[in-house]
Amino acid sequence: MAENDWKQRLGVVFSTNPDFQYQTEEQESVETLPPARQNLRVAIDRRARAGKQVTLVSGFVGTEEDLAELGRLLKTRCGVGGSAKDGEILVQGDHRDRIVKILTDLGYKAKRGN
Secondary structure (H helix, E strand, O other): OHHHOHHHHOOOOOOOOOOOOOOOOOOOOOOOOOHHHOEEEEEEEOOOOOOOOEEEEEOOOOOHHHHHHHHHHHHHHHOOOEEEEOOEEEEEOOOHHHHHHHHHHOOOEEEEOO
16 A cells, blocks of 8 residues: 555656656654753744743754653743744743753753843
8 A cells, every 4th residue: 555655656757667666765863962962052032922032942953752852841840831843942931041050950061042
């Protein structure tokens, strides 16, 4: 059934070769760096958020699962909501100092931005 999945083959030009095997591009899985090698920036952001402040943690290199786990930890320790996607963690409110302290205690190299 997976061989006849036409949605994955959209945009492929017809081949007259009877032995042709269509190959999809594999996405490379990014390996999560250890905390000591992560360079994280903790900054405040107000753009496109109707004047609300959010603390933005950027520079994370790793899988989405590890990013979500770190985001969950930060949100729990700060007692607020937020999200973790596209290599960034958003925490509602201005918690820059608290997040930098939490990250350095966990072994991450974190710097406070603006």
